[in-house]
Amino acid sequence: MKPRIKITLVEKKGNCSCHRGHKAGDTFDYDDDRGILCPMAMHVAFPYIDILRYGGCPPKAKNGEIRFCCPDSDVINVFKIEKVEEKS
Structure with a gap:
C-alpha cells in the first residue's frame, strides 16, 4: 500500500490572490483531494510525491520541511x- 501524502499551503509570497482560492492553512490529501488542489501546483508537487512514495528523500528547506x-x-x-505515517 502506498503511503498517504499530505500537502499544506504554508505561506504566500506573491502579490496576487490564488486563482483557485487557496489560502494559507489549506490542507490536501493527495489521493482524496485530486481536482481540488490547483493543477499547476499539483504538476510541481508530483515529483516530490513520487520520491516520497518510493522511499526517497527530496531536498529539504532550511527548517527541515519539504x-x-x-x-x-x-x-x-x-x-x-509530507508522508503520513500510518498507525498500526
Missing part, C-alpha cells in the same frame, strides 16, 4: 509536503 512553490509568479503559494 517545500515547493506554485509556479504562478504573481501568486507564489508555498506548500509543505
Whole structure:
C-alpha cells in the first residue's frame, strides 16, 4: 500500500490572490483531494510525491520541511509536503 501524502499551503509570497482560492492553512490529501488542489501546483508537487512514495528523500528547506512553490509568479503559494505515517 502506498503511503498517504499530505500537502499544506504554508505561506504566500506573491502579490496576487490564488486563482483557485487557496489560502494559507489549506490542507490536501493527495489521493482524496485530486481536482481540488490547483493543477499547476499539483504538476510541481508530483515529483516530490513520487520520491516520497518510493522511499526517497527530496531536498529539504532550511527548517527541515519539504517545500515547493506554485509556479504562478504573481501568486507564489508555498506548500509543505509530507508522508503520513500510518498507525498500526
